Amino acid sequence: MDLQLSGKRALVTGSSAGLGEVIARHLAAEGAAVVVHGRDEARTAAVAGSIREKGADAAVAIGDLATDAGAEEVATAALKGGPVDILVNNVGVYDPSVGWADSSSVEWAGIYNINVISSVRMIQHLVPGMRERGWGRVIQISSVLGDLPQASQPHYAATNAARNNLAASLARELKHSGVTSNAVAAGGVLTPGIQDFLTDLGRQSGWGETWEEIEPNAVNALSPNDVGRVGRPRGYADLVSYLASPLAGYITGATLRIDGGWYDA
Numbered sequence: 001m002d003l004q005l006s007g008k009r010a011l012v013t014g015s016s017a018g019l020g021e022v023i024a025r026h027l028a029a030e031g032a033a034v035v036v037h038g039r040d041e042a043r044t045a046a047v048a049g050s051i052r053e054k055g056a057d058a059a060v061a062i063g064d065l066a067t068d069a070g071a072e073e074v075a076t077a078a079l080k081g082g083p084v085d086i087l088v089n090n091v092g093v094y095d096p097s098v099g100w101a102d103s104s105s106v107e108w109a110g111i112y113n114i115n116v117i118s119s120v121r122m123i124q125h126l127v128p129g130m131r132e133r134g135w136g137r138v139i140q141i142s143s144v145l146g147d148l149p150q151a152s153q154p155h156y157a158a159t160n161a162a163r164n165n166l167a168a169s170l171a172r173e174l175k176h177s178g179v180t181s182n183a184v185a186a187g188g189v190l191t192p193g194i195q196d197f198l199t200d201l202g203r204q205s206g207w208g209e210t211w212e213e214i215e216p217n218a219v220n221a222l223s224p225n226d227v228g229r230v231g232r233p234r235g236y237a238d239l240v241s242y243l244a245s246p247l248a249g250y251i252t253g254a255t256l257r258i259d260g261g262w263y264d265a
């Protein structure tokens with residue numbers, strides 16, 4: 001399927017690593033020009049460089065989205081090479097080892113700032129231009145934990161409910177504008193960091209020694225789902241690329257869960 005992304009320009013926040021990197025690479029492979037973003041200059045430049053080596057257009061934006069000044073720097077850098085048509089708000093932090101007893105009010109406020117307000121900052125910088133041009137796509141990456149909160153990392157789960165909620169509110173604000181707003185609520189994402197975390201936990205919990213042994217046990221224990229595995233970044237990137245494309249113009253205000261059918265244990 002031709003996603004008709006050539007001629008479009010996309011900023012993926014937090015694309016120097018993890019899921020955001022895979023999304024940026026996939027959008028570029030589908031023909032979009034991409035802006036790769038992170039705080040770490042070397043890591044961000046390396047991702048953009050390797051996208052360019054494949055013949056695609058990739059620029060770099062550096063900045064800490066936890067601050068207004070950092071977000072402004074990112075928006076300015078992103079707009080240097082042309083308008084931004086597609087904004088993927090992917091930056092987010094989480095820590096499965098934190099629970100109610102050890103998450104202070106400062107940590108609740110801090111994670112809300114990074115996971116929610118960083119997106120608001122980028123929306124406020126970039127969506128007015130999309131509205132003026134009569135076309136745009138805004139996609140929040142969130143987690144299924146927004147719908148299925150667990151006892152662990154309650155502050156993270158709450159930020160995901162907020163991410164889904166703001167995506168719907170923004171769609172109402174943008175009605176009849178040609179700009180859509182949606183959230184992609186992900187189940188587990190098999191990034192290198194998550195695989196390392198689950199491998200250590202699996203060995204300590206007696207789930208096995210190799211990743212092949214550990215994965216089904218980790219899924220059963222932590223994220224029971226009908227498919228029986230952790231989600232691969234590529235599957236999420238496929239959905240995000242479709243939502244970002246002109247083909248998805250009738251989808252707005254939605255939270256699309258992609259989680260293998262994750263259910264409450």
Ligand SMILES: NC(=O)c1ccc[n+]([C@@H]2O[C@H](COP(=O)([O-])OP(=O)(O)OC[C@H]3O[C@@H](n4cnc5c(N)ncnc54)[C@H](OP(=O)(O)O)[C@@H]3O)[C@@H](O)[C@H]2O)c1
Nearest residue numbers: 014016017018019038039040064065090091092143186189
């Ligand atoms: N991994 C999962 O299992 C999972 C599941 C569901 C949803 N999600 C969501 O998916 C998104 C990506 O997760 P991930 O696991 O791919 O994350 P990750 O591997 O930790 O990557 C995080 C990215 O965000 C950037 N970043 C972090 N804090 C930042 C800040 N304050 N300002 C600017 N950039 C910042 C990092 O850039 P630098 O390091 O270069 O600064 C990096 O590029 C998150 O929103 C998360 O909530 C993840």
